[in-house]
Amino acid sequence: MKYSENFEELNLPDLYQFGVELEAFNVNTGIPTKNRPSLYMSADSNRFLKEHRWKKANAIEETLVSEGGAELVSPILHDTKEDWQNLTEVCEHMKKYLGNHGKEVVTDSKCGCHVHFDARCLTGKNLQETEKLMGTFLRFWAESEELIYKMCNDVGDPIRLGTLTNTKKGLNRLSMKLQHIKGMASPTGKKIMKDIEKNRLKVSYRKFGLLKRALAKGKLDTRRYHGLNLTNVGNPKKNTIEFRTSNGTLNPEVIKKNVYLYASVLQTARTMALEPEKLQEQMQQFYRTDVTEQEKVQSFLNLVFENEEDRKIYEERWQSVKDATVFVKNQGDFLQGTFKRDEFKAIAKRTPATLAKEAFCKLKQMARESREETKGRETYDGPELWNGTIRSWWDIKLYGWRTSKKNTYTT
Secondary structure, eight states: OOOOOOOOOOOOTTTTTTTEEEESSSEEEEEEEEOOTTTTTTTHHHHHHHHHTOOOOTTTOOEEEHHEEEEOOOBBOOHHHHHHHHHHHHHHTTTTBBOOSSOOBBBOOOOOTTEEEEEEGGOSSSHHHHHHHHHHHHHHHHHHHHHHHSSOOTOOOOOOOTTTTTOHHHHHHHHHTTTTTTTTBBBBBBHHHHHTTTTTTOOOOSSSHHHHHTTOOOOSSSSBSSEEEEEEEEOOOOOOOEOOOOOOOOHHHHHHHHHHHHHHHHHHHHHHHGGGGGGGEEEEEEEOOOOOOOHHHHHHHHHHHHSSSHHHHHHHHHHHTTTHHHHHHHHHHSSSSSSHHHHHHHHHTHHHHHHHHHHHHHHHHHHHHHHHTTTTTTEHHHHHHHOTTTOOOOHHHHHHOOOOOTTOOOO
């Protein structure tokens, strides 16, 4: 396996069949007009989508459609030049059908780009092997989940806010609250590890075959709004593992890199479960917890990717967003203890009160230096901070402090 651009194959094993959901905003899906054709209703568009075997999601299936957006769902895709070209052409096709919410079709914070894999990639030859495969994958996902959230989008593009928090409006927002849905792709690592520790690791659903028997003791989660969605596992019509972490995009190269990331994680889990001797050293390094996040990233990349070029792709993604606000504010949603968080704690602790205290200390030092420099000068027409009005950093919070444009010294 090795990443290749454009239509070149990634050399994925045949068992990694996948599908993609493309979401975009400001797309006309209504009645076509002379100047505004419709992605969903224009004859040319319907002909194109039929030839490429893509389906249109309706407003019931996807709320984005009712809000001025659109979603196209791919057929089963394979790692072939023909299917990568198919994906590229559909991405370009979607951009042509401009709605009335702006000057171009966009993939904003309302949009995701979800990737499905045939769940049979984690089915073994027998029940015992299947249990081992799924258990190993879930343990691996829990340990690496936060890193994957930081590597699953293009460089400089952190996960959208709606991934971890409820950003819907009106009835859609209320519906999410009633269902206790925090975000559209919430982390699951903490839940997975809790179930592992209590020996009750479970995956939902209408299970069948070996997957049904391997995971039939209960449910990991009945809702699909998680970064790792397992509610389709065992569904005779759509037996898939869904990765929901990535932001919306119509850039086929970004999508291809996302597919490669998820496939590599699945393949690594298979090797860890069935041929652990091949990755023994890398596994020992990865599961260490007395390491920094940087060290954790390196051990993850060494475990998942065989060549340095691939590692650089995802390290650059991680590096560009690792300190993004969305991760700092929501770090408690991820499994703790996988690496040292000193740097994040230092940032998180910079609350308004802390900042006020720092400001007070700096002002005090400035005032001290000013008094020394202005000995013998007649007046100082600046803020009176040191005449007893403000004596502590807490006073700054209550009283506030003003800087004056007249902070000049006269002689």
